Amino acid sequence: MKIEDYELLLKLNEVGTIRGTAKLILISQPAVTQRLKYMEDYFGEKIFIRTSKQLMPTPSGEIILDFAKNIVEQENELKTQLEKSSNEVQGTLSIACSSLISQRFLPAILGKYTAQFPKVTIDLVTGISEDIRRDYKNYHVSIIRGDKLKDSNCIRLFSDPLYIFDTEDFPKDIIKERPLISFKSDDSMHEQVDNWLYYHQEHIKPLKMMTVDQIETCKQFMKQGIGMAVLPESVSDSMKEEYPHVPLKLNGKPVTRDTWICYQEGVRHLPQVEHFINTLTNTKYL
CATH class of the missing domain: 1.10.10.10 (Winged helix-like DNA-binding domain superfamily/Winged helix DNA-binding domain)
Incomplete structure (x- = not known):
């Protein structure tokens, strides 16, 4: 066997x-x-x-x-x-990473890391944070969005402000009625958006909800004038210069998506994990 x-x-x-x-x-x-x-x-x-x-x-x-x-x-x-x-940095580094982070930031981070430590084998799984939370103990590190893991050591990498975008203006004197396009994410993201819409229903009223699989699809639908979309700053690129948008705020404070790296007690004794965590914490995200 x-x-x-x-x-x-x-x-x-x-x-x-x-x-x-x-x-x-x-x-x-x-x-x-x-x-x-x-x-x-x-x-x-x-x-x-x-x-x-x-x-x-x-x-x-x-x-x-x-x-x-x-x-x-x-x-x-x-x-x-x-x-x-071992004195040399090698072995396996297992990572579970949020899809958004894996698309936007992880390629450059892993490129830098593997160039410095070529003998480390990367074991990578990507997905929505909700799924990663269920199996986080199977990985050396988990990079998730939303709330941090309760039973882990967690470091906040950055806070990601949310904006609602559209091809049409956001008038202050009338209710804006437009379809709202969302992308597949964990429940905490949808709860943040729903909560913000509830407190701003006198200004914005979604006519219907459209859900797509990927955040990039959501962006492209919005750009074609199909409807509004709530997007984090980390993926908006130059969109704030090109499209009407409103920052999501509640009680005067920005609504943000926190990104965390979480790991189990003792795992930083592994050199390949320690160096990866240091690479993550020394990266500028926004």
């Missing part, structure tokens, strides 16, 4: 379906089924029972899964100890 086999068992138990697991780890469904059969033949026990909705561990499967968890944890602990003992 290889360490990858034990990791696959744990992932199957976590996801609950062969199809979902195959999609997540980017291999074919038949390949996952074949590897599971090999492991059941190896142990001579049925590990999972397939129901109509999910995989359920058998009593023997639960024992095997506990064993697999211990094996994977011991393997990771061994790698960590070896990385700590």
Whole structure:
């Protein structure tokens, strides 16, 4: 049995379906089924029972899964100890990063980092902050937007003011009625926008809501005059010079999206993590 086999068992138990697991780890469904059969033949026990909705561990499967968890944890602990003992900056750096940050800032940051530490292997996952919060313990560092993680050490990288843009002016004497275009983000972003709209309903009234997948799509829709869009300053580029806009404020204070780097206690003892955190904190974002 290889360490990858034990990791696959744990992932199957976590996801609950062969199809979902195959999609997540980017291999074919038949390949996952074949590897599971090999492991059941190896142990001579049925590990999972397939129901109509999910995989359920058998009593023997639960024992095997506990064993697999211990094996994977011991393997990771061994790698960590070896990385700590090395004088050269190397090993794996696992990062979970907000999609916006990964598109706007991370390429340049990683380019600088990998040029300085070429022997470090980067393990990167990107997505919305809400998804990263669920699995943050699987990564050395998590770069998220909104609220910081409660059970981690967190450093605020920057505060990102929000603006509402449109191709049409924002009149002060009449209610502006226009479609509002939003992009896929975590709930805290939508709550901030909804809260601001509630307190400014005498000035701005969205006629309908349109949701697109990416922030860049949202920007392009707005530029074509399809509707208004709330965008953070970090992705607005020169838009404040080209399009009518209003800064989002409540009680005279800007409405912002904070960006945080979060990590578990002790992880900065790893040289590759310490250097990456230093690179992030020494970067100018806005």
